[in-house]
Amino acid sequence: MLSKKTKYGIKALTYLARRENNEPVQIAEIARSEHISIKFLESILLLLRNSGFLGAKKGKGGGYYLIKDPKEISMAKVYRILEGPIALLPCASHNFYEKCDDCDDESTCAARRLMTEVRDNTLKILESNSLADIAF
Amino acid sequence: MLSKKTKYGIKALTYLARRENNEPVQIAEIARSEHISIKFLESILLLLRNSGFLGAKKGKGGGYYLIKDPKEISMAKVYRILEGPIALLPCASHNFYEKCDDCDDESTCAARRLMTEVRDNTLKILESNSLADIAF
DNA sequence: AAGTAATCTACTAAGCCGATAGGATAATGG
DNA sequence: CCATTATCCTATCGGCTTAGTAGATTACTT
Known part of the structure; x- marks a missing residue:
């Protein structure tokens, strides 16, 4: 059985991939939309960032965004x-x-x-x- | 990842299937041969018995044996x-x-x-x- | 009846999972 | 340059599962 970490991670990546533009999305927005605990999701996105899938931007207008083409x-x-x-x-x-x-x-x-x-x-x-x- | 329970269970079933005759085999023999903790294996064999895969015979000359043809x-x-x-x-x-x-x-x-x-x-x-x- | 071997119940130590809390750090806007 | 915003990071926690133990009991064979 898949852990929730993996399931949430895939869902978050999907959420980002489905957006038209690739502007930063806040953790809270993804968490709200996918019904995931904010803090738990935070650690997952951090992992995905450290693994080279996501980029992050701090401060106002910040958030996470895909670093590569979803096809890749x-x-x-x-x-x-x-x-x-x-x-x-x-x-x-x-x-x-x-x-x-x-x-x-x-x-x-x-x-x-x-x-x-x-x-x-x-x-x-x-x-x-x-x-x-x-x-x- | 598979739990050790499953891995040991498959190994035990294999051990029984590989014997020529279908006479009862003691837990201890399987445990020794497959390097599995006797008591842990005991609980696994019990589960397989309650699930209809194995039969058990108590007392001298007792042990576990396959109840069905391995092909089935x-x-x-x-x-x-x-x-x-x-x-x-x-x-x-x-x-x-x-x-x-x-x-x-x-x-x-x-x-x-x-x-x-x-x-x-x-x-x-x-x-x-x-x-x-x-x-x- | 004695001995053997499965059966059953209950327990434990350790580890992981999902979640939470709190503050540090960095970037932006005014 | 200060306040705001949002990521970054560490630490912790209850609950559950896993792997393994211990001991008493039941059933079968000779």
């Missing part, structure tokens, strides 16, 4: 930042690989085999969807 | 029992559907759209794999 924002990258590994098992992950300490032989592990298949497929979907694809 | 055991069902919903969002789930209280309009929710696509694909994979498929 891969949902796989968004997912990894917000939620973490796409794989369901560390031993089936590319970016976050970790050996299971309970596994004698990875090659015969049925769980790994199945979860690798799931991972490959999920990754394909997330990579083939940009923010623009899901927003419009 | 769908990994989607196993997953749902051990891990819960396959969908990443409650609003994208068939068996555990729940409306998001932060969503005004489900049909325009980008997160839901994306996660539904992921769900459909994951489900297809889990349903097309039986315990026999992944064990051998």
